[in-house]
Amino acid sequence: MSTATTTDAQGHxxxxxxxxxxxxxxxxxxxxxxxxxxxxxxxxxxxFTGVSGSGKSSLxxxxxxxxxxxxxxxxxxxxxxxFMPTLARPDVDVLxxxxxxxxxxxxxxxxxxxxxxxxxxxxxAMLRILFxxxxxxxxxxxxxxxxxxxxxxxxxxxxxxxxxxxxxERRDFTLTGGMCPRCEGMGTVNDIDxxxxxxxxxxxxxGALTIPGYTADGWGVRIFTESGFLDADKxxxxxxxxxxxxxxRKEPVKVKVGSINLTYEGLIPKVQKSFLSKDREAxxxxxxxxxxxxxxxxxxxxxxxTRLNEGARSSRIAGVNIADxxxxxxxxxxxxxxxxDEPSVAPLLxxxxxxxxxxxxxxxGYLSLDRPAGTLSGGxxxxxxxxRHLGSSLTDVTYVFxxxxxxxxxxxxxxxxxxxxxxxxxxNTVLVVEHKPEAIVIADHVVDLGPGxxxxxxxVCYEGSVEGLRASDTLTGRHLDDRARLKEQVRTPDGALEVxxxxxxxxxxxxxxxxxxxxxxxxxxxGSGKSSLxHGSIPEGDGVVSIDQAAIRGSRRSNPATYTGMLExxxxxxxxxxxxxxxxxxxxxxxxxxNCNGAGVIYTDLGIMAGVSTVCEVCExxxxxxxxxxxxxxxxxxxxxxAMSVAEAEAFFGSGGAKTPAAHAxxxxxxxxxxxxxxxxxxxxTLSGGxRQRLKLATHLGEKGGVYILDEPTTGLHxxxxxxxxxxxxxxxxxxxxxxxxxxxxxxMAHADWIIDIGPRAGHDGGRIVFExxxxxxxxxxxxxxxxxxxxxxxx
Numbered sequence: 125m126s127t128a129t130t131t132d133a134q135g136h137x138x139x140x141x142x143x144x145x146x147x148x149x150x151x152x153x154x155x156x157x158x159x160x161x162x163x164x165x166x167x168x169x170x171x172f173t174g175v176s177g178s179g180k181s182s183l184x185x186x187x188x189x190x191x192x193x194x195x196x197x198x199x200x201x202x203x204x205x206x207f208m209p210t211l212a213r214p215d216v217d218v219l220x221x222x223x224x225x226x227x228x229x230x231x232x233x234x235x236x237x238x239x240x241x242x243x244x245x246x247x248x249a250m251l252r253i254l255f256x257x258x259x260x261x262x263x264x265x266x267x268x269x270x271x272x273x274x275x276x277x278x279x280x281x282x283x284x285x286x287x288x289x290x291x292x293e294r295r296d297f298t299l300t301g302g303m304c305p306r307c308e309g310m311g312t313v314n315d316i317d318x319x320x321x322x323x324x325x326x327x328x329x330x331g332a333l334t335i336p337g338y339t340a341d342g343w344g345v346r347i348f349t350e351s352g353f354l355d356a357d358k359x360x361x362x363x364x365x366x367x368x369x370x371x372x373r374k375e376p377v378k379v380k381v382g383s384i385n386l387t388y389e390g391l392i393p394k395v396q397k398s399f400l401s402k403d404r405e406a407x408x409x410x411x412x413x414x415x416x417x418x419x420x421x422x423x424x425x426x427x428x429x430t431r432l433n434e435g436a437r438s439s440r441i442a443g444v445n446i447a448d449x450x451x452x453x454x455x456x457x458x459x460x461x462x463x464x465d466e467p468s469v470a471p472l473l474x475x476x477x478x479x480x481x482x483x484x485x486x487x488x489g490y491l492s493l494d495r496p497a498g499t500l501s502g503g504x505x506x507x508x509x510x511x512r513h514l515g516s517s518l519t520d521v522t523y524v525f526x527x528x529x530x531x532x533x534x535x536x537x538x539x540x541x542x543x544x545x546x547x548x549x550x551x552n553t554v555l556v557v558e559h560k561p562e563a564i565v566i567a568d569h570v571v572d573l574g575p576g577x578x579x580x581x582x583x584v585c586y587e588g589s590v591e592g593l594r595a596s597d598t599l600t601g602r603h604l605d606d607r608a609r610l611k612e613q614v615r616t617p618d619g620a621l622e623v624x625x626x627x628x629x630x631x632x633x634x635x636x637x638x639x640x641x642x643x644x645x646x647x648x649x650x651g652s653g654k655s656s657l658x659h660g661s662i663p664e665g666d667g668v669v670s671i672d673q674a675a676i677r678g679s680r681r682s683n684p685a686t687y688t689g690m691l692e693x694x695x696x697x698x699x700x701x702x703x704x705x706x707x708x709x710x711x712x713x714x715x716x717x718x719n720c721n722g723a724g725v726i727y728t729d730l731g732i733m734a735g736v737s738t739v740c741e742v743c744e745x746x747x748x749x750x751x752x753x754x755x756x757x758x759x760x761x762x763x764x765x766x767a768m769s770v771a772e773a774e775a776f777f778g779s780g781g782a783k784t785p786a787a788h789a790x791x792x793x794x795x796x797x798x799x800x801x802x803x804x805x806x807x808x809x810t811l812s813g814g815x816r817q818r819l820k821l822a823t824h825l826g827e828k829g830g831v832y833i834l835d836e837p838t839t840g841l842h843x844x845x846x847x848x849x850x851x852x853x854x855x856x857x858x859x860x861x862x863x864x865x866x867x868x869x870x871x872x873m874a875h876a877d878w879i880i881d882i883g884p885r886a887g888h889d890g891g892r893i894v895f896e897x898x899x900x901x902x903x904x905x906x907x908x909x910x911x912x913x914x915x916x917x918x919x920x
Contacts, residue, residue, distance in 0.1 A: 151217030155182040156582040171567035175842040177577030192225035233497040242493030259439030264300040271309035271431035273301030302436035307424035320418035324361040455489035487536040490651035490887025503531025519551040533649040534913040578801040603843035608871035628660035630891040640862040642877035651886030669829035693786035702755040715752040717743035758782030766805030793822040838869040870917035
């Protein structure tokens with residue numbers, strides 16, 4: 125650890141301000157941390173390692189970053205704090221030397237239909253200014269190029285006082301926006317199938333509406349039946365033309381239903397507002413099924429999907445309009461901007477150039493600015509957020525990264541390492557939670573947590589240099605230089621999945637036969653077209669089980685037992701053993717503690733101050749009524765069962781009086797994916813990214829399917845756990861399944877029976893098959909980027 129020794133010209137003692145060169149954490153107890161203390165050097169790159177669930181995120185995000193954010197929030201006025209999230213102080217004795225923390229996490233960007241890569245990074249704003257200055261013909265201000273601003277005009281009387289005289293004048297105004305009027309800036313138009321909204325042979329009172337939530341006696345239907353516009357007992361097919369128009373398209377109007385004033389509007393605009401303005405992926409499954417059934421989305425014929433009106437598309441710079449610029453691959457757009465020579469906007473061109481070059485440097489040059497932000501993967505979203513920090517003039521800031529190498533090919537990890545070191549060399553403290561050895565070795569300081577996960581973790585096993593970590597006997601130290609060997613013998617396929625003419629996204633009419641009955645790894649640099657090939661060309665269903673990286677949705681009331689469906693057979697087993705209702709054994713139903721409503725803690729909102737959570741005094745955090753805890757199964761009550769680890773619960777439900785085969789099968793799968801340490805009643809909100817993905821994997825393993833598609837299953841896995849994952853993949857294949865894995869981890873590539881390498885680069889420079897064959901042939905040929913890195917990895 126370095127100490128500042130700055131002295132002035134006369135050789136006096138170091139200045140007092142230079143002595144604060146460490147972040148000191150004492151007595152941290154957030155989640156599973158066991159009263160740990162650690163000193164982290166400032167203006168250095170510190171990597172936090174340890175198995176998934178060992179406490180890395182609890183220390184970095186839950187303690188250091190959370191306290192920094194809380195203290196910054198407290199500098200704002202009470203009024204402003206009222207609009208901000210309230211953050212409780214982390215459970216820690218001492219936190220000294222904190223600086224402003226900027227967290228760059230893996231949370232996907234909001235899937236707002238109007239949000240694109242360009243709008244999320246402010247590049248669109250700069251482009252709009254550029255076209256408003258240089259575009260010919262000139263169509264207006266930057267607003268004229270925004271697909272979120274509609275054109276409008278109006279007129280009215282204005283009254284103003286001048287020199288003691290009140291004057292009234294008529295004024296006109298015009299606002300020129302860039303929004304396409306047909307699709308309202310969405311790029312797509314929808315056509316609603318009316319037969320999916322109602323049964324025309326029935327009347328409204330007979331339940332004609334087939335829309336989710338619209339029951340015959342509900343408010344959604346009552347507003348139609350009691351509005352006075354329609355006959356509730358008349359079949360819809362017998363409506364007059366006026367009645368049908370009132371029913372389907374009437375403009376909003378106030379009506380009285382009973383004694384309540386409500387707004388009546390036609391069914392079609394009501395459905396559009398209720399369902400079509402929301403992100404499809406965020407909908408509940410039955411709502412999504414209804415939308416898929418009732419609505420067809422097609423590219424807007426007026427703007428051809430560009431979201432912009434004719435005026436915005438007519439203005440050009442060097443023959444390119446703003447829609448063309450946003451549709452370009454970012455690496456190509458950077459070259460186009462570089463070719464513009466216009467002194468009047470030189471500073472703007474320079475700023476735009478730097479931002480676009482940052483995209484290319486960080487390995488996102490294959491994206492386009494019109495790509496919807498919600499379609500970016502977690503790794504792409506994290507690197508997009510990094511863009512705004514790379515050009516920042518802030519120094520002495522703490523940057524916190526959560527596995528920045530996720531979704532990156534070994535070739536791209538080198539570039540990521542360079543960027544992290546650049547941030548450090550500007551005088552910033554860089555904290556990185558990471559598992560990949562290529563990213564760990566660049567650290568100035570390493571903090572290794574463990575030794576195990578969950579209750580077996582939460583202590584500091586090692587603190588020091590990378591060389592010291594190698595020599596240490598910690599789990600990370602022992603596995604840091606692990607290298608998988610190529611298989612001596614590969615399995616023989618028993619068939620093939622034929623993909624012909626795949627052209628989704630950047631795929632260039634790809635034909636490939638994916639072998640079945642073996643372990644196939646699809647690899648290539650980020651953006652080369654791997655996911656497009658696998659997810660876009662192999663439809664789900666018909667025996668295909670696809671496990672992607674979409675986040676698990678769950679509240680603080682959700683836990684592994686509820687998510688996997690394991691709680692259902694457990695509740696029934698308790699009910700059968702005690703002769704009572706299963707609902708008593710649910711903390712979200714009849715068995716809930718009445719004081720905390722089954723949450724186990726009381727959340728107190730202190731207005732503008734940080735909210736406080738305290739353990740419920742009535743149930744002591746057990747979440748159930750005292751009477752429920754009198755019922756036992758195998759001499760354990762329901763709260764004791766939920767406090768068990770997966771491994772403990774598997775043994776408990778596997779034999780004896782508590783034998784429950786349905787619960788035991790789910791617990792066995794959880795143990796198979798390396799989650800044996802997890803408490804089955806632990807809130808989902810406290811699980812790490814790697815734990816959530818493996819939980820999802822375990823859930824899908826129970827599905828009947830012949831082909832399993834896994835999207836980067838090593839995400840969030842410690843070096844020691846990768847071996848367990850390979851064992852799991854082998855067991856799946858040996859049981860007669862076909863396993864297709866999209867992966868960058870060289871250990872998984874080396875273990876494959878067949879590799880399909882896509883490239884050679886990203887975006888329009890990719891989308892082709894550059895290698896098909898065994899890992900041994902890929903290493904021997906070294907003809908692709910993957911081949912070179914895999915050869916170096918296995919030491920060939």
